[in-house]
Amino acid sequence: MAFSNTYIIGFAGAVCVVCSIFVAGSAVALKDKQDLNAVVDKQTQVLKVAGLVKEGEPIKAAEVTKRFEENLVPRIVDLATGEYVEDVDAKAFDTQDAMDDPATSIDAPANDAKVQRLPKQAKVFELKNPDGGVGAIILPVQGKGLWSTLKGFVALSPDTTTIAGLTFYSHAETPGLGGEVDNPKWKALWPGRKVFDDKGEVKISVIKGQAGPVAEDPYRVDGLSGATITSRGVSHLVQFWLGKQAFGPYLEKVRSGAKK
Secondary structure (H helix, E strand, O other): OOOOHHHHHHHHHHHHHHHHHHHHHHHHHHHHHHHHHHHHHHHHHHHHHOOOOOOOOOOOHHHHHHHHHHHEEEEEEEOOOOOEEOOOOOOOOOHHHHHHOHHHEEEOOOOOOOOOEEEOEEEEEEEEOOOOOEEEEEEEEEEEOOOOEEEEEEEEOOOOOEEEEEEEEEOOOOOOOHHHHHOHHHHOOOOOOEOEOOOOOEOOEEOOOOOOOOOOOOOEEOOOOOOHHHHHHHHHHHHHHHOOOOOHHHHHHHHHHHHO
16 A cells, blocks of 8 residues: 555654654653752762772662761852851752852863863762761862763862872763773772872872872872873862862861861
8 A cells, every 4th residue: 555745744743743752751750760860879979989888889779868868967168268158058059050050150260170160159078977077078079071071079088188089970981991080990099199288289180101109109190091181181170179279278277177
């Protein structure tokens, strides 16, 4: 049986309409679940960099939330002054949203991390010690790699100069090359490295090639083989966010408080 061109075009159009409605409906129906999964994944990365979840450890969403709420205290920091902001709901605050909103962000100064907007306020996390003290400070970081913006967290020891961990929850770098920022062996090279030199200047960097052990070469980390631009991007983003243009004033306040 032969069909007319009008019938074929009409049938194809009807199929397209039905499929588009199905896809759109599925996207709407799954949005809440996708948003929840994104929150849980980000919390998992915070727990990993805080040492509360081991690499490869199977963990359910409920356990992630439990560990997160029991061990981490969210705080809002004013980046210009380095002071804590007490009249903001820290749990509901989203640093990325603050960066994206012109009303809550400013043009970032020129920087090698290629960060375009700087939030006026940002959320950090304090890892609670059993004795009530702070075991680590966890800061959000991001910057350009080769193909994407890498977004993650860096954990600092209470002295604010020793790195306790680094992890990324979002990027689109090349698997096997720049994507090795997710490799547990590479991330294990970061703990113990030093951020600041004796003059208080940011000195940590990812080098091309192999760095020495922490005790002998505290300011450098091995580069990613075949991923020079991604390695350089990680250097730049860590240097920017821990430097004077971003969390530097806050870290100086923390150090001053600890000395007192």
